[in-house]
Amino acid sequence: MDAAIEIYKKIGALTKTDAGYIGITKLFLELHKLCHYTLESKDRTPLVSRIPGKQYFVFRNERKISRAINTELYIEDEEFIEKTINYIIQDQLEYTDATNITKVLYTLAISFCAVIDLSKDGDQKTPGTFFEYFSCHWFAIMLKIQPQTSIDVLNLDMKTSLTTDYIFDLGTNRPKIHMPVKTSTRERVIQVWAHQRVLDGVYGTGRFLGMLVCLSETKTNNRLLDVTEICLPDQWRLYQMFISQMYRIYYLDTPVKYIALNNIFPPIYVKPLGEFFYEASRLFEKYQ
Amino acid sequence: MDAAIEIYKKIGALTKTDAGYIGITKLFLELHKLCHYTLESKDRTPLVSRIPGKQYFVFRNERKISRAINTELYIEDEEFIEKTINYIIQDQLEYTDATNITKVLYTLAISFCAVIDLSKDGDQKTPGTFFEYFSCHWFAIMLKIQPQTSIDVLNLDMKTSLTTDYIFDLGTNRPKIHMPVKTSTRERVIQVWAHQRVLDGVYGTGRFLGMLVCLSETKTNNRLLDVTEICLPDQWRLYQMFISQMYRIYYLDTPVKYIALNNIFPPIYVKPLGEFFYEASRLFEKYQ
Known part of the structure; x- marks a missing residue:
């Protein structure tokens, strides 16, 4: 820990x-090995899934349980993980x-979050900040740009x-x-559209x-040991119509209810994060 | 407790x-008597104030300290409190x-918050919800209307x-x-302008x-026992220019930096909550 x-x-x-430094990629892999090792010795409990077509489990120790982990998305094979990451950093996406x-x-993101969830004084802030570094790293690698987190406003006087x-x-x-990062959105997501609106303005x-x-x-219920997905697609549509237009929303564990937003007009493009790696180069070339 | x-x-x-039920007013007074009694026996410690022109103290017990309390705004005189509240509910504002x-x-709001702050299992949510009931009550009394918290959207299909x-x-x-209520705003305040924008749209x-x-x-630093005020007036101006226009922002303990927003163009009208009681009737008649 x-x-x-x-x-x-x-x-x-x-x-x-x-x-986008390659040394950070290596640290993420090293961190994952450590988390994987820690989690291997923990008990696993399957959750009752209220989400059609998805299965989840939690890691647990004497005191605590981790957040819900998607069985299909969680990979045990360390070698496969390392190979896939190497394809990314060596630009061999094919x-x-x-x-x-x-x-x-x-797997990389949720393992660290699970380790923090199980720790004695693990707060909510660490997984959130970790996930910011993590998402930022892959964007920086693909776009070959160092991001900034503040921007000058020159507006008349x-x-x-x-x-x-x-x-x-x-x-x-x-x-x-403009890349906001959230481990989960809930009612706070309106901020994302509002920040986009300020930038547009x-x-x-x-x-x-x-x-x-x-x-x-x-969302895991620790007592009932069941898991649900909190989605507000109608609210998202109102934000997209009346506040600003988000260009993409990427998920690692994509909710089916949000995927449906791709297919109704006006669409909101919600995709698994993996697709970014194949879109990024197109986006990058398009405006060359 | x-x-x-x-x-x-x-x-x-x-x-x-x-x-707006008068029975609620009586309950708020009864609640305050209880809180006042609880707090009377507690030690008070003055805070080092980093806010020009304002003095603050905290209540404390063996384990905890309360949030910062503005010395000038906090009233000890129970009779004065009751008299003033009676002027409001009997429509004798003059x-x-x-x-x-x-x-x-x-005084009514901060006493309850302080009692919760000092309690063993007092969470952040209770003072927030209390302050929603509290603010809502005075608006309901002055406007003689029961508020709603959801609204139908009929937008083509x-x-x-x-x-x-x-x-x-x-x-x-x-x-x-449209009345949002917050015990303090911090970075979450952009939500307020964003919700207004959705309603406008x-x-x-x-x-x-x-x-x-x-x-x-x-914001109190529990270790240094000092108090600061977190204000972002420039961000507010951007929200007011580019997201939507808030008509009023009322405070019980009004920050001087936000009061200044009344006097620059385009203005944001930030006022002590007491002024609402004198504006409300004008507002009420104006559109009669």
Whole structure:
């Protein structure tokens, strides 16, 4: 546990100066090995799933249980994980696919969260911050850009700086990517559309492509040992119609109810995060 | 403590059916007597104030300290409190003024919060929910309307219901009041402008007057025993320019940095809550 926190802190420090640094990828793999080893010795309890077509379990120790873990997405095979990550960093995406990348990234992210969930003084903040570093790293690798987290506002007589989620600036006359990150959204998600709206207003609509990255929307009842998914697709549609337009919403464990938003008009594009790796290069070339 | 929670729950139940009920006013006074009695026996420690012109103290017991309490706004005189509240409910506002009402309401609200802060298992949620009931009560009394917390959306082929903060509907061709309530705002306040934006979008701009009610923006450092005020006036200006327009922002302990927003163009109208009582009738008559 202490060793895991140590690596997590090292990743945090490195992210500030070079979020796409290959050394961070290695630290994520090292961190995962550690978490995998810790979790192997823990008991697993299957959850009663209230989510059609998905199965979940939790890790547990004497005191606590972890968050819900999607059985299909969780990979035990360390070698497979390392191989897939290497395809990403060596730009050999043709040897793997979006589904495998999603599973591998899900496994890396959820293992660390589960270890923190089981620890004595593990707070909610550490998994959230970890997941920010984690998502930021893959975007920085694919876009080859160091993100910023604040941006100057020059608006007539008003000069201030706006604190933002991660912003990847692809350069003059090319899009800027606005990337909020959440382990789960719940009622706080309206902030994402509101921040996008402020960026649209200050800099002009369309200049920022909003790309939200989420882990999952599961909610575990610790007493009943069942798991549900909290989704508000109708609210999302209102936000997308009346606040601003998000360009993509990526999930590691994608809720079926949000996937359905791709197919109704006006659509909201919700996809597994693995698909980003295949879209990113297209996006990158399109505006070259 | 148990007796206080008992009254708090009773208020919650009554609020659902008749938020402006005079019986609730009596319960708030009864609750305050109880809290006042509890707090009288507690030690007080002055805080080092980092806020120009304001002094604060905390109540403390063996284990815990309460949130910061503004010395100037906190009233000890029970009789004065009861008298002022009676002026409100008997529609005799000319016998008191906005400053006194603000002080009295501040005292009622902060006493309960302080008692919860000092209790063993007092969570953050109880003071927040209490303050919603509390703010809602005075609006319901002044507007003589039962608020709703969800509203139907009929938008071409889309039919859904939108969960909202309190909405007071003054009737056909008159304004509807959108009242979010927060004990403090911090980074979550963008939600308020975003919800207003959705209402503007769905029903038409100007149909809802957004009136945010807040308790204070103090932040106590428990170790250093000092108190600061967390204010982001530049962010508020961006939200007001680019997301939506809030009509009023009321505070019980109003931050000086937000008061300044009244005097720069375009203004945001930030006022002590006591002023609502004198504006409400004007607002009420204006659109009669």
